[in-house]
Amino acid sequence: MSSKEITTKHLSRQINTLEGRFDSLEGRFDSLGNQVSTLTNRLDEFIMFTLEHVATKEDLSAAKEELRSEMNVQKLDIVDRMDDKFADFKNEFKMLYEASDKKFNSLIELLQKRKGISKQEAVRLLGHSYSGTAR
Numbered sequence: 330m331s332s333k334e335i336t337t338k339h340l341s342r343q344i345n346t347l348e349g350r351f352d353s354l355e356g357r358f359d360s361l362g363n364q365v366s367t368l369t370n371r372l373d374e375f376i377m378f379t380l381e382h383v384a385t386k387e388d389l390s391a392a393k394e395e396l397r398s399e400m401n402v403q404k405l406d407i408v409d410r411m412d413d414k415f416a417d418f419k420n421e422f423k424m425l426y427e428a429s430d431k432k433f434n435s436l437i438e439l440l441q442k443r444k445g446i447s448k449q450e451a452v453r454l455l456g457h458s459y460s461g462t463a464r
Contacts, residue, residue, distance in 0.1 A: 384392070434455060441451040 437446070437451050437454050440446045441448060446454070
């Protein structure tokens with residue numbers, strides 16, 4: 330028998346070795362298939378979670394518009410309150426000014442009547458022609 334001749338026994342061993350290698354590869358491919366299947370399932374779960382819990386661009390846009398609308402309402406409410414406060418302040422200031430003006434005019438007239446100041450000084454202090462009667 331020459332070294333180049335292949336015996337049935339030798340061929341059978343080679344085939345058995347190849348079958349073992351193919352069986353090993355088949356097991357590895359099955360394992361990889363299971364891992365890919367698991368990964369696909371987890372990815373599907375993640376996608377479903379994302380779709381249910383993550384806001385879309387449209388959701389954010391709607392929320393932004395709602396927030397702007399609410400802010401405008403709050404802004405108008407603040408402006409209305411400020412207007413009311415300024416109106417109240419203006420009325421109080423006007424009343425205080427008028428009361429002070431009356432007191433000042435009465436004081437000038439009293440000083441003029443008691444000869445503490447002259448009629449010309451009274452006219453100059455009051456800023457108009459002096460009538461000589463309290464207001």
